[in-house]
Amino acid sequence: MADPVTYRPSPGSIPVDPGVYRFRDAHGRVIYVGKAKSLRSRLSSYFQDPRGLHPRTATMVRTGASVEWTVVATEVEALQLEYAWIKEFDPRFNVRYRDDKSYPYLAVTMAEEYPRAMVMRGSKRKGNRYFGPYTHAWAIRETLDLLLRVFPVRTCSNGVFKRAEQVGRPCLLGYIDKCSAPCVGRVSAQEHQAIAEELCDFMAGSHDRFVRRLQQRMRTAAEEMDYEQAARLRDDIGALTKALEKSAVVLPDGTDADVFAVADDELEVAIQVFHVRGGRIRGQRGWVAEKDAETLEEVVQHLLQRVYGEEDVPREVLVPVLPADADALAAWLSEQRGSQVDLRVPRRGDKRALMETVARNASQALARHKVARAGDLTARSQALQDIKEALGLEDAPLRIECFDISHIQGQEVVGSMVVFEDGLPRKAEYRRFVVRGDVDGRTDDTAAMHEVLTRRMRHLVAMDDHAGVPPSGGEGGTPAGIDEETGRPRRFAYPPNLVVVDGGAPQVAAAQRVLDDLGIEDVALVGLAKRLEELWLPGEEYPVVLPRTSEGLYLLQRVRDEAHRFAITFHRQRRSKAMTASALDGISGLGAARRKALLARFGSVRRIKEATPEQLAEVPGIGPGLAGRIAAELGSQGSAPAVDPRTGEVLDDHA
Known part of the structure; x- marks a missing residue:
C-alpha cells in the first residue's frame, strides 16, 4: 500500500469551490468517488493522521496512489456528477447501498398495442408501469389472479398471443373470462387499453372508486332482477376486497411514501425500507452493507443518492435523520421525480409509529447478519490462506x-x-x-x-x-488502466x-x-x-x-x-x-434485419417454410421478388412457383 504523503496535493492547489473528487490506485482504477461543499476542506481531511480516520477511509487512502477533482457550480450538480461517476466506475470503496437481490414488480406493458400484465425483475423499461417491489413473485401472481376477474387484461407471452391470433382460438384464460381475449377480437385494442388503464389506476391506489362502482352496478342488477349478473358482481367485489386485504392499511388514503430506517455498528449498517402507495404497504426491502461514513447523516445521504439514482421517487421520503445538505438532496430528488418531494423526519402520529416498526426490522436484520457474516468472513479468509500456503505464494490471491x-x-x-x-x-x-x-x-x-x-x-x-500515474489534480500522463481517448477504464485493465x-x-x-x-x-x-x-x-x-x-x-x-x-x-x-439462422443463411437479399423480421412474424423457421410467398411478402422489408426466393430456397408449400425477381409476378410453366 502507498504512503498517502507521496501523493498528497498541496492545500493551496485545491480550490475551495464545491466539486467531486476521485481517488485512483496504482493501476489507475477509480477506487472512491466523493463530493464536497469545499474541495480543499474535504480533501485535506483525508491526509490527516490515519489513526483519526474511519477504518474503511484509512484503508482507502492507503490503497490510493493519486487524487483528482472537478469543480462544479452548485451542490445539486455535485450530487448529479457524483452519482454518474459512481455508476460509471463502480469504485470498490463506495458502498452501493443496494440489495444484491432483484425484487419482483408487477409490470403492465402500456407501450404495447395490447398491454400485458406480468412479473418483472431487473432494470425497468421505458413505457411500462411498475407496481411494487414485492418480496415474493408468488404474492404478485396471487394478487393478479384475483384482479383478473375484474380487469381481464392479457397475461400471455407474445408467442402465445400470436399463435392464438393465427388459429383464431383464445387460451384457457379467455374461456374462463380471466382474459378479454383481444387475440381473437373479443375486444378492440382501444377497449383493451382501457382495461389495462383501469388495472393501473387500481394498483396506484384508486380502490374505493372501483369498489363503489361495482356495488352500484350490483344493486342496479338486483333491482332489475338480473340475479346472475348481481352474483357475478358480488364475486368481483369479493375478489377486489381480498386483493386489498393482502396490503395492510397503515396511512391515510393517497399517501405515497418510502419509509427508511437504519441500524448500525462500527463497521456495518442495516437498511430497511417500506414502500407505501395509496396508504398501503406495497413492498418491503432490506439489506446490509459496509459502513462508509462516520455519522448517520452521511449514511442517509449516500443511501438516498444510490437508491433513487435508478428508482422512481415517491411524494414523501421519510428518514430517521436529515443529512447535512438536506435542501440540496431534496432539490435533487425533486428533479428526479419531476415534482416536489418532501424529505423529512416523522415526529409523531401514524408515520412515526411506522418508522419505529421499520427500525425494529432493521435492528433484527443487523443482528441476524452479524451472526451469519462471522462465519462467512472466517471461511473466505481461511480459503485465501489455504490457497496461499498450498501454492507457495507470497501473499493471499485477492x-x-x-x-x-x-x-x-x-x-x-x-x-x-x-x-x-x-x-x-x-x-x-x-x-x-x-x-x-x-x-x-x-x-x-x-x-x-x-x-x-x-x-x-x-x-x-x-x-x-x-x-x-498522473499527478494530483488530474494533470499529466494518463494512468495505465485508463483509455487516453475515452477516459474510461481499459478492458482487462x-x-x-x-x-x-x-x-x-x-x-x-x-x-x-x-x-x-x-x-x-x-x-x-x-x-x-x-x-x-x-x-x-x-x-x-x-x-x-x-x-x-x-x-x-x-x-x-x-x-x-x-x-x-x-x-x-x-x-x-x-x-x-x-441452428436458428442456418436455414435462412445464404438467401440472397436476406440480411440480419429481414431474418429477424421474419422470425418475429412467424416465430420459427418451420412456420416460415409453411408460409406462402404472399404471406412472406406481408412482412415489412420483404418484397414479392424476395418472398419468391425465400419460398424457393426453403421449399415452402411443397414446390413453390417461380417468381420474376424484377416484377414479383408468378411465371407459368412455359415462361
Missing part, C-alpha cells in the same frame, strides 16, 4: 481469474473468464471469448486455452507499456494475482507457454482437474492434493464451476443462434 473452454466436437468453440475478488464474484468483469483459431477440425482444448489466455494477457503487456485454468497438466502447460512468451512473471498459475479435484502447478510432475474439507479447495471449485457455467451458457447461446 484477485483470481479462471478460464474455461466449451464446445461440442470442435464446433462453436468459446472461452470464458470469471473474476473473484476477496473470495467473491465480480460479475461486471466477466468476459467471453469466441475462439477464432484453427483447431484442425478436431477438439483441441489446449489450443483454445492458449488463444484465450494470449488474448487476455496481451492486455497486461499493454498496461505495462502505458504504465504511469487490472492484473490477476492468480490464474486458474479448468483442466490438468496439458492445459496448465498451454497457459504457462502464454506467460513465458509474453514475459509475464508476477502472475501465479494453477490448474484444477475435475477427475480428482487436484491442483496442477507448472512444471510439476505430481499434483497438489488439498483435503476435501479445505476451504481453499472449496473456493477454487466455486471459481471453476462459475467459469464452466459462464462458458457453457455462452456456447449454448451461439449454438442456438447458429
Whole structure:
C-alpha cells in the first residue's frame, strides 16, 4: 500500500469551490468517488493522521496512489456528477447501498398495442408501469389472479398471443373470462387499453372508486332482477376486497411514501425500507452493507443518492435523520421525480409509529447478519490462506481469474473468464471469448486455452507499456488502466494475482507457454482437474492434493464451476443462434434485419417454410421478388412457383 504523503496535493492547489473528487490506485482504477461543499476542506481531511480516520477511509487512502477533482457550480450538480461517476466506475470503496437481490414488480406493458400484465425483475423499461417491489413473485401472481376477474387484461407471452391470433382460438384464460381475449377480437385494442388503464389506476391506489362502482352496478342488477349478473358482481367485489386485504392499511388514503430506517455498528449498517402507495404497504426491502461514513447523516445521504439514482421517487421520503445538505438532496430528488418531494423526519402520529416498526426490522436484520457474516468472513479468509500456503505464494490471491473452454466436437468453440475478488464474484468483469483459431477440425482444448489466455494477457503487456500515474489534480500522463481517448477504464485493465485454468497438466502447460512468451512473471498459475479435484502447478510432475474439507479447495471449485457455467451458457447461446439462422443463411437479399423480421412474424423457421410467398411478402422489408426466393430456397408449400425477381409476378410453366 502507498504512503498517502507521496501523493498528497498541496492545500493551496485545491480550490475551495464545491466539486467531486476521485481517488485512483496504482493501476489507475477509480477506487472512491466523493463530493464536497469545499474541495480543499474535504480533501485535506483525508491526509490527516490515519489513526483519526474511519477504518474503511484509512484503508482507502492507503490503497490510493493519486487524487483528482472537478469543480462544479452548485451542490445539486455535485450530487448529479457524483452519482454518474459512481455508476460509471463502480469504485470498490463506495458502498452501493443496494440489495444484491432483484425484487419482483408487477409490470403492465402500456407501450404495447395490447398491454400485458406480468412479473418483472431487473432494470425497468421505458413505457411500462411498475407496481411494487414485492418480496415474493408468488404474492404478485396471487394478487393478479384475483384482479383478473375484474380487469381481464392479457397475461400471455407474445408467442402465445400470436399463435392464438393465427388459429383464431383464445387460451384457457379467455374461456374462463380471466382474459378479454383481444387475440381473437373479443375486444378492440382501444377497449383493451382501457382495461389495462383501469388495472393501473387500481394498483396506484384508486380502490374505493372501483369498489363503489361495482356495488352500484350490483344493486342496479338486483333491482332489475338480473340475479346472475348481481352474483357475478358480488364475486368481483369479493375478489377486489381480498386483493386489498393482502396490503395492510397503515396511512391515510393517497399517501405515497418510502419509509427508511437504519441500524448500525462500527463497521456495518442495516437498511430497511417500506414502500407505501395509496396508504398501503406495497413492498418491503432490506439489506446490509459496509459502513462508509462516520455519522448517520452521511449514511442517509449516500443511501438516498444510490437508491433513487435508478428508482422512481415517491411524494414523501421519510428518514430517521436529515443529512447535512438536506435542501440540496431534496432539490435533487425533486428533479428526479419531476415534482416536489418532501424529505423529512416523522415526529409523531401514524408515520412515526411506522418508522419505529421499520427500525425494529432493521435492528433484527443487523443482528441476524452479524451472526451469519462471522462465519462467512472466517471461511473466505481461511480459503485465501489455504490457497496461499498450498501454492507457495507470497501473499493471499485477492484477485483470481479462471478460464474455461466449451464446445461440442470442435464446433462453436468459446472461452470464458470469471473474476473473484476477496473470495467473491465480480460479475461486471466477466468476459467471453469466441475462439477464432484453427483447431484442425478436431477438439483441441489446449489450443483454445492458449488463444484465450494470449488474448487476455496481451492486455497486461499493454498496461505495462502505458504504465504511469498522473499527478494530483488530474494533470499529466494518463494512468495505465485508463483509455487516453475515452477516459474510461481499459478492458482487462487490472492484473490477476492468480490464474486458474479448468483442466490438468496439458492445459496448465498451454497457459504457462502464454506467460513465458509474453514475459509475464508476477502472475501465479494453477490448474484444477475435475477427475480428482487436484491442483496442477507448472512444471510439476505430481499434483497438489488439498483435503476435501479445505476451504481453499472449496473456493477454487466455486471459481471453476462459475467459469464452466459462464462458458457453457455462452456456447449454448451461439449454438442456438447458429441452428436458428442456418436455414435462412445464404438467401440472397436476406440480411440480419429481414431474418429477424421474419422470425418475429412467424416465430420459427418451420412456420416460415409453411408460409406462402404472399404471406412472406406481408412482412415489412420483404418484397414479392424476395418472398419468391425465400419460398424457393426453403421449399415452402411443397414446390413453390417461380417468381420474376424484377416484377414479383408468378411465371407459368412455359415462361
